[in-house]
Amino acid sequence: MKCISIDLDGTLLNSGSEITTESVKVLNELQARGHCLILNTGRAYADVIKLEAVQKIKMPIFCINGSVLYSADQELLFEATLPLDVYKNVFSALKGMDVGILVYTNYGGLPSTLPPLREKSRQELDKIFHEFNYDQILDKEDLKIYKLIALVHPDQLEKIEEVKNALTGKFPISMASSHPNNVEITSNEAHKGKALLRYQDMMNLTFDEIFAFGDGGNDIAQFEVATTAVAMENAPMEVQQAADVITKSNDEDGFAYAVRHLLGLLD
Numbered sequence: 001m002k003c004i005s006i007d008l009d010g011t012l013l014n015s016g017s018e019i020t021t022e023s024v025k026v027l028n029e030l031q032a033r034g035h036c037l038i039l040n041t042g043r044a045y046a047d048v049i050k051l052e053a054v055q056k057i058k059m060p061i062f063c064i065n066g067s068v069l070y071s072a073d074q075e076l077l078f079e080a081t082l083p084l085d086v087y088k089n090v091f092s093a094l095k096g097m098d099v100g101i102l103v104y105t106n107y108g109g110l111p112s113t114l115p116p117l118r119e120k121s122r123q124e125l126d127k128i129f130h131e132f133n134y135d136q137i138l139d140k141e142d143l144k145i146y147k148l149i150a151l152v153h154p155d156q157l158e159k160i161e162e163v164k165n166a167l168t169g170k171f172p173i174s175m176a177s178s179h180p181n182n183v184e185i186t187s188n189e190a191h192k193g194k195a196l197l198r199y200q201d202m203m204n205l206t207f208d209e210i211f212a213f214g215d216g217g218n219d220i221a222q223f224e225v226a227t228t229a230v231a232m233e234n235a236p237m238e239v240q241q242a243a244d245v246i247t248k249s250n251d252e253d254g255f256a257y258a259v260r261h262l263l264g265l266l267d
Helices: 021-032 045-049 052-056 084-095 122-131 134-139 158-167 192-202 217-223 237-241 254-262
Strands: 002-006 036-040 061-063 068-070 076-079 100-105 108-110 145-151 173-176 182-187 209-214 228-231
Touching: 002 192, 021 036, 021 052, 021 254, 036 192, 045 052, 045 061, 061 192, 068 192, 076 192, 084 100, 084 134, 084 145, 084 158, 100 122, 100 134, 158 173, 158 182, 173 217, 192 209, 192 217, 209 217, 217 228, 217 237
Parallel strands: 002 036, 002 209, 036 061, 209 228
Antiparallel strands: 061 068, 068 076, 100 108, 100 145, 145 182, 173 182
16 A cells, blocks of 8 residues: 655645645545545644545545644544643743744634734734733643744744754754744654654554655655655755655646656556
């Protein structure tokens, strides 16, 4: 059995956050041939399942960089959370660095998840982050924290390295950037690559080959366990350098192009 592990934003989704007709056709063809399709994304489950094409194709969904795994039947299989003491310390460090902070929890993203913020202006983003009362998060019953995102404006990218340097080696966390202007902070057990191996073991499957598709820094984790790693043309250079194959961009049906023309998966 071949495993096809696919990132969403910047990979399967085009710039309009759509899965194109051609990509849907390729997904259906791959599934009809008995391959295991997996969506492997930094998004929260609620932001994945709202996509119409996803609702129509039954496949496992790995969310929040491998923090939360759902079966093809939408059964929760696994979750990795940040201990509250770790969350408090990391949050405190981020709060002192003048960055936007998103907290992904079992109550949703607070004050938001990332996708709804993409069209916001600089002023709107600053208002959201400055006005949100983060103290209320810790008052929630049976709270689970899956991820923090440190977010900066595109002209503040130097702050991303500052965040990474401030946190590296100090906490039991995993860090990756799904976009150049963020740092995603999760449990050490949250990892797109570990998630693939974990699922294989949990479901008693044997993947003869793993094809991983991605465009972000968080996709390097799935490239590490893949037999063939495919980066999008729109991926940063460090992601392309970690891949075996470079395909067209996400706005040129790069996923479908790779499957049909570069990898021979539908020959």
